[in-house]
Amino acid sequence: MTDTTGTREGSAGNALGGNPLWGDDWPRVRALWSLDETVLHLNHGSFGGVPTAVREEQDRLRAEAEDNPDAWFRRLPARIAAARTELAGVCGAPVEAFSLVLNASAGTTSALASLPLREGSHLLLTDHTYGAAALAAARFARARGASVRRLEVPLDAPAEQVLRLLEEAVDERTGAVLLDQISSATARTFPVAGAAAVCRERGVPLLVDGAHAPGMLDGPADCGADFWVGNLHKWACAPRGTAGFAVSGEHRGRVRGPISSWGEEEPYPAAFDQQGTWDATGWLTAPLSAALLGGLGWERVRAHNAALAEYGQAVVCEALGTAPARVADPAPSMRLVPLPPGTAGTFEAARALQCALVERAGCETAVTTWNGRGFLRVSAQVYNRPGEYEVLARGLREVLS
Template sequence: MTAVVPPDPIPGARLLFSLDPAVSHLNHGSFGAVPIGVQRVQQRLRDEMEANPLRFLSQGLTERVAHARRHLATFLGADPDGTALVGNTTTGVAVVLASLGLRPGDEVVSTDHGYGAVAMSIARQCRRTGADSRVLPVPLAATDTEVVETVRAGLRPGRTRLLVVDHLTSATARLFPVAAIVEAAHRQGVPVLVDGAHVPGMLPVAVADVGADFWVGNLHKWGYAPRGTAVLVVAERWRERIEPLVVSWEQESGFPARVEWQATLDYTPWLAAPAGLFTLRSLGVDRVRAHNAALAAYGQRVVGEALGVPPTALPDHRGPAVAMRVVPLPTGVAGTFDAARALRLRIAERLATEVAVTAWNGRGWLRLCGQVYNHAEEYQRLAVSLPALLDQR
């Protein structure tokens, strides 16, 4: 059995964040954590806006947003002209779904690893248009080849108007072979939307090389940007068809400005987002990725052992830089959405530890993240305390 050793801490990294030191924050993947320096950049922008709102919002703002967009798109290996800033990944998905012109007889296909809010967005748009939603089950232990074949076999050319697939899944922390999936779907004439919510900052990516028709991802998780910062990347042939959810004054400017401009929206998260990437680069992008992935793997192993899960039964996430790991909970624990939420709140209240608990395919899963502000001792404390808490149910 191969021992999993925690990485050496990155000196000073914990001091970059204003997180409550009395709490173990092991769930960076849900809402991220904004470094203090980035908070200050955003506050200066807010101060500028409040000093003269009319000037801030009407003189040069679109150019400033475009500059931030170019910076973020370049980091992600995406075409800046085909990239729009949006509030979050779910918003980007909703924009795409609303722009497709779905009709009765059409279908949107996704997998059972999809994010809950995205699944609800698909269901709502299908109800509105008379289209159908179909979910493909993909076993967690499936190989990359099996994943691609499962998805390929589930498409129906001529009827499947969109395939929605995760780059890195939220519920199961599984890295999908998205480039191969896109290639297989395109051979059947099916466009693809890739949900890359957790990718920016965590994983090395060149969005253009993925080849998806649409790719969405959050910068406010692993990219250290203020919350409310995400990108929607659209292939050139689709850009003129993309419509915002709300029409505003940049409507005639085309994509991406027509999607970005929402009048009195707070644009300071987008303008401050490059400071998040500056923080990441200052720490060392590769160094942070290696640290976070190793720490998540360590946490998965020690918590899994405490719950009696053999290392061979811990899911393989198929990516050396994946900084989220899941541990299966005992049978009957947190098998529903409500039960998972209740358990997460109990862990937060009684163990002073923030984790994610998900219910996937009728089973509860504990999701742990690794971030530069975490230390091995936090996972060790959780491993000691969690079994007794679960026994109290």
């Protein structure tokens, strides 16, 4: 692997070269974000990154709200309705099925609260399920006298095997299935459309956690699930606190927003538009984020991110002398690097390594733990370039040594 970075000299922005995976106009693309150049932002998958123009529009809207709060809140429901109409198209959902929520956890909470779980039933999820979603499932199961059943899915299990395991696991006691579209800890995609067909045949509701899907996948909500939720602040680069929630027709009469407010008695999805006096500027500016990425070309963005994530995985694995993780159907914009046995095997140890990489190598990264094994999760967005992963590779090797 050729090192293109030169010497780091204390600043993450020095001598990192250009981005041949994007092209000669990459500096213009990088300039769309005002990210701190003293660190390398290699963890887009966790908290995203908001383009400067979107942040400026948010500031303008906040000023408008403060100039005349009464007028702001009087007009807000109509503006939110217009924004969610645009964002439904970004997510591939029918307008009448699509609402906005603060994050994937809020949508998951609303979906679980609407399910008529019977006593003695169970919620089926996998050992790849996002931790907060698993906690929500456990809360609602306890409240209904139900339980949580965890289905073990090997990291390298292809889609056909995943569906076979699901078919075998769904039985008469299954009250609902919760399945990641793209798993957080293990950065793999799941066959959610096939799972929707299995669940529909068995008469079991399916909730798809598509937290990473908007922007990374094309039309992710169009998967046939009863409920789908996805964060727009990750790969669609919207302000944080913005997520989409799609609900199939048979469930819309029961689902309620996570906050009971003045829209409570409105039909879905308008019932979700009024959530109190919180700052809704993220929802209103999310279409601008999507338009900005769309202007770069969604296909070009996705192809670039996939190639860069694969490059980052390869260069870090080479530095560690390890093989890439054997992941079936890896997430397009994220890849896993196995860490040495005994490294980052717990949440606390993973967090410690993550902090060490910031302090000693200037790299913001994601260190994940799955079934007692530690991984480095490589993310790639258009503001990243190959040289940044070479810095990460050297830094990780030094920290681990």
